[in-house]
Amino acid sequence: MGEASALATVNKWAPVIAVGWLIPGGGHFLLGKRLRGALLFGCVMLSFVAGMLMRGYLFEWQTGDLFTTLIYCGGYIANLASGIPYLFARWLGYDAPDMAGHVIDYGTKFLVCAGLMNILALVDAFEIATGKKD
Amino acid sequence: MPKMGLSHLETSLLMALVISVVLGITTKKTQNEQLRYGLKCLGYFVGTVFGLGWLMYLGHG
Numbered sequence: 001m002g003e004a005s006a007l008a009t010v011n012k013w014a015p016v017i018a019v020g021w022l023i024p025g026g027g028h029f030l031l032g033k034r035l036r037g038a039l040l041f042g043c044v045m046l047s048f049v050a051g052m053l054m055r056g057y058l059f060e061w062q063t064g065d066l067f068t069t070l071i072y073c074g075g076y077i078a079n080l081a082s083g084i085p086y087l088f089a090r091w092l093g094y095d096a097p098d099m100a101g102h103v104i105d106y107g108t109k110f111l112v113c114a115g116l117m118n119i120l121a122l123v124d125a126f127e128i129a130t131g132k133k134d
Numbered sequence: 135m136p137k138m139g140l141s142h143l144e145t146s147l148l149m150a151l152v153i154s155v156v157l158g159i160t161t162k163k164t165q166n167e168q169l170r171y172g173l174k175c176l177g178y179f180v181g182t183v184f185g186l187g188w189l190m191y192l193g194h195g
Binding site: 036039040042043044046047050052053054055102103106109110113117120121123124133134 | 135136137138139140142145148149152153155156157159160163164
């Protein structure tokens with residue numbers, strides 16, 4: 001799909017992407033793919049809640065050397081991609097410290113993974129909305 | 135807020151399960167393909183967990 005046709009169909013995919021970001025799987029629901037939407041919602045929420053119950057760390061935007069920038073900014077973007085679960089967690093004051101511990105570390109990975117899975121869901125919803133996929 | 139403490143194996147299997155479902159849904163078109171690919175990914179994840187686990191155990195002496 002070229003840039004022109006992507007712009008032409010922006011009114012089709014933009015709401016899908018917006019809803020899909022805020023509510024994991026919500027884009028699929030808008031497109032009538034309820035089973036896929038429910039499964040994606042379940043997986044992203046399970047991962048996010050498991051991460052919180054393990055006291056995972058939610059990344060802050062932080063720059064410095066290359067690895068610090070990559071890890072903290074990448075982690076922040078991945079966390080933000082979870083949508084409403086992330087916004088609610090922040091709003092309700094969830095703030096686990098970034099400290100050593102294997103369970104905490106697993107939790108951090110689950111929180112990041114939830115956002116990355118939601119990005120995959122958004123790409124899928126975009127492809128469905130633009131007719132590249134059924 | 136309650137706290138959850140899973141073992142490394144339980145955590146790996148939970149992670150493998152959710153990622154397999156998402157990969158199956160997002161990368162394949164038909165439901166049959168999605169199911170097969172999801173199960174295949176899950177098998178690879180679990181196989182890798184046990185394979186690397188045994189490799190580290192045996193390598194540790």
